[in-house]
Amino acid sequence: MIYMDNAATTMHKPQAVIDAVIAAMGSMGNAGRGANEASLSASRVIYNTRDKLCRLFGAESPKQIAFTNNSTESLNIAIKGLLKPGDHVITTMLEHNSVLRPLYEMEKKGVKLTIIKSDEKGTFDLKDMDEAVIPETKMIVCTNGSNLTGNYIDISKVGELALRKGLLFVVDASQTAGVFPIDVQKMHVDVLCFTGHKGLLGPQGVGGIYVREGLSVRPLKSGGSGVQTYSRTHPAEMPTALEAGTLNGHGIAGLGAAVDYIQEAGQDKIREKEQSLMRRFYEGVRDIPGVKIYGDFRTWERCAIVTLNIGDYDSSEVSDELLTEYGISTRPGGHCAPLMHEALGTVEQGAVRFSFSHYNTEEEVDKAILAIRELASD
Amino acid sequence: MRKKELKLVITFHTTADAMAMEKACKENQTPGRIIPVPRAISAGCGLSWCADLSDREEISEMMKRAGIEEEEMHECMV
Numbered sequence: 001m002i003y004m005d006n007a008a009t010t011m012h013k014p015q016a017v018i019d020a021v022i023a024a025m026g027s028m029g030n031a032g033r034g035a036n037e038a039s040l041s042a043s044r045v046i047y048n049t050r051d052k053l054c055r056l057f058g059a060e061s062p063k064q065i066a067f068t069n070n071s072t073e074s075l076n077i078a079i080k081g082l083l084k085p086g087d088h089v090i091t092t093m094l095e096h097n098s099v100l101r102p103l104y105e106m107e108k109k110g111v112k113l114t115i116i117k118s119d120e121k122g123t124f125d126l127k128d129m130d131e132a133v134i135p136e137t138k139m140i141v142c143t144n145g146s147n148l149t150g151n152y153i154d155i156s157k158v159g160e161l162a163l164r165k166g167l168l169f170v171v172d173a174s175q176t177a178g179v180f181p182i183d184v185q186k187m188h189v190d191v192l193c194f195t196g197h198k199g200l201l202g203p204q205g206v207g208g209i210y211v212r213e214g215l216s217v218r219p220l221k222s223g224g225s226g227v228q229t230y231s232r233t234h235p236a237e238m239p240t241a242l243e244a245g246t247l248n249g250h251g252i253a254g255l256g257a258a259v260d261y262i263q264e265a266g267q268d269k270i271r272e273k274e275q276s277l278m279r280r281f282y283e284g285v286r287d288i289p290g291v292k293i294y295g296d297f298r299t300w301e302r303c304a305i306v307t308l309n310i311g312d313y314d315s316s317e318v319s320d321e322l323l324t325e326y327g328i329s330t331r332p333g334g335h336c337a338p339l340m341h342e343a344l345g346t347v348e349q350g351a352v353r354f355s356f357s358h359y360n361t362e363e364e365v366d367k368a369i370l371a372i373r374e375l376a377s378d
Numbered sequence: 379m380r381k382k383e384l385k386l387v388i389t390f391h392t393t394a395d396a397m398a399m400e401k402a403c404k405e406n407q408t409p410g411r412i413i414p415v416p417r418a419i420s421a422g423c424g425l426s427w428c429a430d431l432s433d434r435e436e437i438s439e440m441m442k443r444a445g446i447e448e449e450e451m452h453e454c455m456v
Contacts, residue, residue, distance in 0.1 A: 032393030035414040035425055043425070047397030061445070063394050226393050227424035237391040 002328045002364045007147055007175060007305050007355030009197045009204060014261040017254045021203055024253035031249050032226035042249045049256035050239070053208060056259055057192060058183035060213045066239035067208050067247050071174040072098040073220075074193035074209035077242060078170045079103060079141065081217035082191070085110030087138040090129060090167075093118035093339040094146045094153070099172055100339065103141070112136065118343040121296040122149035130161055139168040144182070145175035148337040148353065149295030149344075150278070150305025152180070159188030168215075174198060175303045178262055179271050184210055191217070196251065202258040206251035211238060221245065265358075273358040274304035277365050281354060282306050284369035290376045294344050294351060304356040310376045315350035318375060322352070326371040330354050382455040386434050388427040389415055389449040396425035402444040409433050418454050428456060 003011050024045060029038030031046045050062040059065055068074045079102040083089055089106070091099060093115055107113045114132045116124045129140065140162050145152050155171050162169035170191040173182060177192075178200035184192050192210040196202035211217055222234035223244035234244055262270065279300060285291050290311040296302070310318055319332035333350040334341055341347045354368060390396045400412050410429030415422070429437055431453060441448065 032396075032425065033423075035412050040412060043393055043397050044400070047394060047401065050394060051401070062398065063392065227391075228422045230422050235392065237395075239394050240392040 002326070002360075002367060004354045004356060004360065004364075004368060005329045005331045006357040006360075007150075007198065007303070007353060008331055010199065010201050010357050010359075012357060012359040013201055013203070013254075014258065016257045016261050017202060020257035021250050021254040024250045028249045028253070030246055033224075033246075045253045045256060046247060046249055049252045049259070052256055052259040053210075056178075056182075056262075057210055058185050059210050060185065063238050064213055065208055065210050066242035067206060067252055068242070069205055069248070070197075070207040071172060071193050071195040074195075074207055075099055075141075075170075075172060076102050077209055077217060077220050078191045078193055079106060080220060082168060082170070083111050083138060086112075086136065088112040088114065088134055088136040089139045089141060090114045090116065090132050090137060091141045092116045092124050092129075092143070093343050094122065094124065094143050094148075094151070095141075095337070095339065096143065096147055096172065096174065097336040097338065098174070099141055099143070115339065118340065120344065122146055122151045122294060122340060122344060123296050126157055126161060129158070130165075133165050133167070137165070137167055139170060141170040141172070143172040143175070144180065145303040146295070146337070146340060147175050147305075148335045148340045148351070149307055150175075150303035150355070151296050152176070152299075152302045155182075155189065156187040162190075163188045175305075178258070179267065179274065179303070181267065184212070190215055196255040196258070200255060200258050201261060202255035203251040206248045206255050209242060211242070217242065219244065270358045271304075274356050274360075275300055275302070277356040277358075277360050277362065278302075278304040278306055280362060281356070281365045281368060284366070285372045288373055288376045291372060294346070305353060307351045307353045308372070309346065309349055309351050310372070312349065313375075315346075315352045318352050321375055322368075322371055326367065328368055328371060384431060384453060385456045386410075386429045386431050386437070387413070387416060387419060387452045387454055387456060388429075388437070389419060389424065389452070390426070391447070391449050393425055395446065395448075396427065398444075399427050399441070399446050402440060402446055403427070403437075406440050406444070408437055408440045410437065413456065416454060416456050419450075419452050
C-alpha cells in the first residue's frame with residue numbers, strides 16, 4: 001500500500017517510537033501514584049517528554065505543558081475553559097470541527113461568535129479579523145494549517161494582532177506541530193493545542209496543551225491527581241490542573257522518542273522533504289485535464305497536502321478507485337472541515353486529499369500522478 | 379523497621395515539580411532522593427525530596443538557580 005493520508009495520522013512511525021512504547025509497556029507503573037521504582041520510572045519518562053515538548057515549542061517551563069488525548073480534547077479545554085457567556089470570540093472558515101463544534105456549544109451558552117470568511121483559495125484576510133474585534137472580544141482561535149487545503153497560516157501575525165488588541169490567542173497546531181517551527185512566546189500564543197500522532201510521529205491517543213504561564217484555564221475534568229488526596233477540589237497548579245486521571249504513559253514514552261527523532265533528523269529537513277514531495281505531486285497533476293486542485297499554491301510554505309477533484313466524480317469513488325486499482329490510500333469526503341468545503345464549493349462532491357510524509361518516496365508520488373492521469377482520462 | 383532520622387523533606391505542588399527537582403538534582407549532583415510525602419507532613423499523597431539536613435543550603439541554592447519552587451521545606455523524622 002502507498003499511504004498518502006498522513007494528515008489524518010502518520011502511519012509510518014520511527015522504529016525508536018515503537019521501541020519506546022514497548023519498553024514502557026514492560027516497565028511503567030502509574031506516574032505520580034507512589035515512589036516505587038515502576039511508578040517513578042513512569043513519572044520520569046513523562047516529565048522528560050514534557051521537557052522535550054517545552055523546548056520544542058519554546059514554552060516558559062515544562063509545567064506549562066499538560067498531556068491530553070489529542071488536539072480535540074485540548075481545544076475543548078481551551079474553548080470551554082476560557083470563554084464565558086457574554087464573551088465574543090473570533091475564528092475562521094478554515095477550522096476543523098474540533099474548533100467549530102466546541103464554539104457552537106459555547107454559542108448556545110451565550111458566547112458571541114464571528115467566523116472570518118475565506119476566499120476561494122482557502123485563505124483569509126487578517127484585516128477582516130482586525131475589523132471583527134469589538135469591546136467584548138476575548139479570544140481568537142485559529143488553525144496554524146488547514147487540514148483540507150494545507151494552507152499555512154502565519155500565526156505570528158495573528159499573535160501580533162491578538163497582543164495589540166489584548167486578546168487571548170488559541171492555536172490549533174494539529175497539522176503543524178512537529179513539522180513547522182513553533183515558538184509560543186515569540187508568536188504570542190496563549191494556548192497551543194496539539195496532537196502527538198500526526199507530524200509529531202508519536203502514538204495515537206496522546207496530545208497536549210500549552211498554557212501560558214499565569215493564565216488559568218477551567219479544567220474539563222477533575223479526579224485523581226496523586227497529590228492533595230484529602231482536598232475536595234482538584235489541584236489548581238499546572239500541569240496537574242488539566243491532567244485528572246492516569247495519563248497515557250506508554251503513549252507519552254513514544255511521543256518523547258518521537259521528539260528526539262525529529263530533533264535528530266532535523267525538523268527543517270523533514271519538512272523540506274515533505275514539501276518537495278507535495279510539489280512534485282502538484283506539478284505532476286495540475287495540468288491534467290479535468291483535475292481541479294484546491295488551496296493556495298502561490299507559496300510552497302504550506303503543509304504537505306494536495307486536495308483535488310476529477311471532473312464531477314464523487315470524491316469517495318475516486319478515493320476508492322485509487323485504493324482498489326492502485327493501492328493508494330487517500331482521504332475523500334468532508335475532512336471534518338464543513339466551512340472550508342463551503343468556501344471551496346465542494347460540500348456535495350467532497351474532495352480527495354493526498355497528504356505526504358517524509359517517509360514517502362518520489363516513486364510513490366510518481367505512481368500517484370500516473371493514477372490520477374489514468375483516472376482523469378477515463 | 380529501620381531507625382528514623384531527622385531529615386530535610388521538601389514538598390511540591392505537583393508531581394511534575396517533584397520530577398523537575400529530581401532531574402535538576404541529578405544534573406547538579408545535588409544529594410537526596412525522591413520519597414513518598416511522609417504522613418507527618420501531609421496525608422495527601424505525592425512525592426517529596428528527602429536529604430540530609432546539612433545539605434539544606436546547597437539544595438536551596440540549586441533550586442533557586444534552576445527555578446524550582448517548593449511547596450514547603452520541612453525537618454522531620456523519616
